[in-house]
Amino acid sequence: ELKVEQNPLFLSMQEGKNYTIYCNYSTTSDRLYWYRQDPGKSLESLFVLLSNGAVKQEGRLMASLDTKARLSTLHITAAVHDLSATYFCAVDRDNDMRFGAGTRLTVKP
Amino acid sequence: DTAVSQTPKYLVTQMGNDKSIKCEQNLGHDTMYWYKQDSKKFLKIMFSYNNKELIINETVPNRFSPKSPDKAHLNLHINSLELGDSAVYFCASSRYRDRPGDYGYTFGSGTRLTVV
Numbered sequence: 001e002l003k004v005e006q007n008p009l010f011l012s013m014q015e016g017k018n019y020t021i022y023c024n025y026s027t028t029s030d031r032l033y034w035y036r037q038d039p040g041k042s043l044e045s046l047f048v049l050l051s052n053g054a055v056k057q058e059g060r061l062m063a064s065l066d067t068k069a070r071l072s073t074l075h076i077t078a079a080v081h082d083l084s085a086t087y088f089c090a091v092d093r094d095n096d097m098r099f100g101a102g103t104r105l106t107v108k109p
Numbered sequence: 110d111t112a113v114s115q116t117p118k119y120l121v122t123q124m125g126n127d128k129s130i131k132c133e134q135n136l137g138h139d140t141m142y143w144y145k146q147d148s149k150k151f152l153k154i155m156f157s158y159n160n161k162e163l164i165i166n167e168t169v170p171n172r173f174s175p176k177s178p179d180k181a182h183l184n185l186h187i188n189s190l191e192l193g194d195s196a197v198y199f200c201a202s203s204r205y206r207d208r209p210g211d212y213g214y215t216f217g218s219g220t221r222l223t224v225v
Binding site: 030031037041043045048086088090096098101102104 | 152153213217
């Protein structure tokens with residue numbers, strides 16, 4: 001069974017600092033996703049990573065994928081308050097997408 | 110135009126009642142899903158349909174029955190509601206795996222179900 005582990009589960013950061021969220025998964029997969037969820041809202045797709053070594057960047061967020069290690073990272077650069085949200089990684093295999101537990105990020109001034 | 114629309118957005122009901130949640134997508138996707146998000150924010154897949162055919166049926170009480178009248182619609186019917194069914198239910202859609210192109214999943218806005 002495909003399992004996805006994400007850490008940390010809770011992350012409190014100061015504005016301007018950098019940090020990385022980690023996502024490990026248990027079996028080979030087709031795609032890896034990162035989503036953002038604001039309180040009371042739906043899931044917003046941030047990145048889709050398809051192949052080993054894939055790196056994607058959008059603003060202060062950068063995601064990477066190492067399929068050999070079955071590891072993806074979401075790196076936050078110079079955090080700002082607007083990035084406060086819950087971030088999920090999810091792994092898709094044969095149209096069966098499983099989520100990590102989520103990282104609740106709080107960015108403090 | 111909303112890509113994946115769910116109704117209702119909020120649903121408050123008593124234990125033992127039967128209720129339905131509807132989902133429609135206008136993206137031309139082949140595959141639709143139901144996910145449950147509990148109070149701790151865990152997201153768990155419940156069902157998926159590809160072109161009206163059930164392809165994923167997780168360990169979910171048989172009080173939950175999905176129905177897909179066509180590939181643009183996936184409804185969820187819940188019988189004999191229990192307190193533990195309280196959660197947010199998300200519908201989603203995507204292309205099927207053997208069709209290249211956009212691999213994204215699009216999620217609906219969610220239905221917050223509260224059983225009292």
